[in-house]
Amino acid sequence: MKNIIKDIINQDVLNEIVLAFIFFISSIIFAINEDKMGKEYQKKYIIVIYLLFFMYFVLFGAKPDVISNSIGLFLLTIFLINLICGINYGYKSDILTKFIGRKNLIILKSLEWFFVTKTYIVYVFIFVLGAISYTLVNRNINVDTTCYSYYIVFAIFFIYHLLTNMIDTFGVYSFERLSTGFFKTKEYFKNYGANDCQIDNLPNILGFLIFVEDKDYFFRKSAVFSIYSVLKRKLIRFKSLNMESKSRYKGKSLQWLIYYYSLFKAVIKLLERVFRNIKTYLRGFSTIEQQIVRVLLCILIHLINICIEEKSL
Amino acid sequence: MYPDTFDKYMYRRKIFVEWVVNPMFFKAFRERRKLIRRLKKIDYNEYKVEFLLFYYKDILGMPPTIDKLIDKISKNSRLNRYNLEILLKKFDSSELKPIYNNIIEEQFKRLNMECFLLHKETGSAFSNAVLTEL
Numbered sequence: 001m002k003n004i005i006k007d008i009i010n011q012d013v014l015n016e017i018v019l020a021f022i023f024f025i026s027s028i029i030f031a032i033n034e035d036k037m038g039k040e041y042q043k044k045y046i047i048v049i050y051l052l053f054f055m056y057f058v059l060f061g062a063k064p065d066v067i068s069n070s071i072g073l074f075l076l077t078i079f080l081i082n083l084i085c086g087i088n089y090g091y092k093s094d095i096l097t098k099f100i101g102r103k104n105l106i107i108l109k110s111l112e113w114f115f116v117t118k119t120y121i122v123y124v125f126i127f128v129l130g131a132i133s134y135t136l137v138n139r140n141i142n143v144d145t146t147c148y149s150y151y152i153v154f155a156i157f158f159i160y161h162l163l164t165n166m167i168d169t170f171g172v173y174s175f176e177r178l179s180t181g182f183f184k185t186k187e188y189f190k191n192y193g194a195n196d197c198q199i200d201n202l203p204n205i206l207g208f209l210i211f212v213e214d215k216d217y218f219f220r221k222s223a224v225f226s227i228y229s230v231l232k233r234k235l236i237r238f239k240s241l242n243m244e245s246k247s248r249y250k251g252k253s254l255q256w257l258i259y260y261y262s263l264f265k266a267v268i269k270l271l272e273r274v275f276r277n278i279k280t281y282l283r284g285f286s287t288i289e290q291q292i293v294r295v296l297l298c299i300l301i302h303l304i305n306i307c308i309e310e311k312s313l
Numbered sequence: 314m315y316p317d318t319f320d321k322y323m324y325r326r327k328i329f330v331e332w333v334v335n336p337m338f339f340k341a342f343r344e345r346r347k348l349i350r351r352l353k354k355i356d357y358n359e360y361k362v363e364f365l366l367f368y369y370k371d372i373l374g375m376p377p378t379i380d381k382l383i384d385k386i387s388k389n390s391r392l393n394r395y396n397l398e399i400l401l402k403k404f405d406s407s408e409l410k411p412i413y414n415n416i417i418e419e420q421f422k423r424l425n426m427e428c429f430l431l432h433k434e435t436g437s438a439f440s441n442a443v444l445t446e447l
Contacts, residue, residue: 096341096342096345099340099344099345100337100344101344108333111329115328115329170322172334175338175341181367182363185367185370186366186367186424188370189426190426192426198377199378199429200377200379202417202430203417203421204379205376205378206362206369206413206417207409207413207417208382208401209369211404211409211413212397212400213386217361217365218361218413218416221357223339224331236409286331288365289339289364290330290331290335292364292367293330293331293334293338294331294335295372297334297338298334
């Protein structure tokens with residue numbers, strides 16, 4: 001196919017075509033004239049990525065030795081395109097999101113784009129290409145017939161990626177949306193009069209809620225679960241329990257050694273319990289912040305309207 | 314809102330939403346608050362109690378008593394009513410209860426939400442405190 005192209009067009013025309021193609025790809029990746037990041041844009045992005053692979057196969061040939069040498073180039077290209085899309089996505093984000101800073105914004109938006117368009121399928125595709133090339137090179141199989149295997153794998157992944165993206169409804173709302181909901185609730189509680197207050201002992205209810213859902217809510221600064229905060233909370237419990245035992249050791253030689261030995265034993269016991277129940281920790285253990293973000297910010301873009309309509313009927 | 318449907322997206326939800334988006338959102342929120350209030354350091358308990366109220370109203374639908382709260386949690390959680398009642402007993406005798414209550418009451422006073430500190434059974438929390446001091 002490479003020879004056919006060379007026969008039809010001379011070098012100048014080929015250069016023009018390549019320039020036009022680069023402009024076309026960059027206009028899609030930088031989303032020129034795109035209003036928002038809808039499904040249409042995602043589709044264009046996927047098509048462009050697979051088109052690049054196809055172009056590579058046509059121009060440089062789908063040969064095992066060529067492809068096995070350029071796996072690193074493939075990975076770098078996909079990574080850079082993803083990063084550029086992240087920057088582009090960051091430009092269109094709301095003002096509250098921009099408060100996290102340049103570096104974090106690029107990381108967040110690149111990862112968002114990575115998960116929304118399921119770019120990991122492309123990485124699996126590159127891995128499969130590498131595996132095929134490796135086996136073909138090692139076993140010295142006839143090169144002429146093997147190029148079709150690359151095209152078959154290419155077609156399977158391309159169609160699969162498009163179809164999964166078509167039915168996928170995963171997405172994340174803008175931060176501003178959660179923030180406005182939060183301020184509305186704050187105002188609601190401020191205007192909640194003393195006369196129509198039907199809530200019985202709200203601090204106790206909230207305290208119990210924390211006790212059940214997320215015990216170290218007030219003991220940590222971060223929004224995610226950390227072992228340090230758990231140890232901090234356990235230390236308070238340990239201190240209150242061992243006050244008597246501490247006084248019991250008073251007067252004895254090496255009292256501090258006995259006390260810290262019992263503290264060390266308690267920490268080991270806690271760690272042992274955590275590792276024994278690691279499955280439960282992985283399954284659940286969402287902090288209150290995580291639950292808020294998961295329920296109110298993470299969305300199924302298209303399903304949500306249908307669910308609201310069905311509920312209202 | 315529709316928590317059951319998220320099982321389909323378990324890994325993306327767990328890895329991306331809970332471990333990347335969540336800390337980023339709270340970072341953005343803190344940075345904006347710092348800028349608006351011209352603070353160098355932020356009091357974490359301030360916004361934590363506010364978000365706790367947000368969680369209580371928007372996700373749990375404001376159950377007015379602990380009994381109704383247990384009903385609500387037992388529907389969505391793997392903990393059943395029996396387990397939650399045992400937890401309630403533990404909570405009443407726990408050393409964490411006064412710590413939580415102190416933080417929450419302090420923040421309620423800051424937010425001018427004293428009406429929530431009036432208890433039905435015991436009357437005013439403030440009056441009780443004043444009486445004991447006298």
